[in-house]
Amino acid sequence: MPHRLLSTSLVLAMVGAGATVSTIATAAPVGRAKPHKAAVAHVSIGTVHGQYAFLPHKIVIRAGTTVIWTNRSNAFHTVTEANTKWTSAAFTTRKSYSHTFSKPGTYHYVCALHGYMTGIVVVTKK
Numbered sequence: 001m002p003h004r005l006l007s008t009s010l011v012l013a014m015v016g017a018g019a020t021v022s023t024i025a026t027a028a029p030v031g032r033a034k035p036h037k038a039a040v041a042h043v044s045i046g047t048v049h050g051q052y053a054f055l056p057h058k059i060v061i062r063a064g065t066t067v068i069w070t071n072r073s074n075a076f077h078t079v080t081e082a083n084t085k086w087t088s089a090a091f092t093t094r095k096s097y098s099h100t101f102s103k104p105g106t107y108h109y110v111c112a113l114h115g116y117m118t119g120i121v122v123v124t125k126k
């Protein structure tokens with residue numbers, strides 16, 4: 001699918017340029033809780049039962065995958081590793097943050113502005 005290749009290249013180019021907070025022009029599909037073959041996985045930030053949430057709560061990816069969190073809610077959020085080894089700045093509606101996971105492991109993260117917002121990224125071997 002040429003369109004998908006184009007958008008993936010765009011995202012990778014943006015990541016390569018060091019952009020950590022950026023607007024994604026195309027609609028991001030909601031990620032699924034199984035291994036992704038693509039080099040990019042998506043997590044939306046939305047609202048479930050009146051509370052902000054990372055959707056899906058847990059994703060499983062291969063090492064080397066870049067996860068892109070896109071804020072589809074009406075509030076600022078962060079994506080912050082549970083031990084604050086890495087974090088985004090607070091980013092607002094329609095903005096995104098990306099982080100590349102190079103090592104296998106289980107990574108817990110939270111929103112620093114809403115402590116109840118948690119998520120998990122499981123990184124498997126390549």
Ligand SMILES: [Cu+2]
Pocket residue numbers: 052076077078111112113114117
């Ligand atoms: Cu939040």
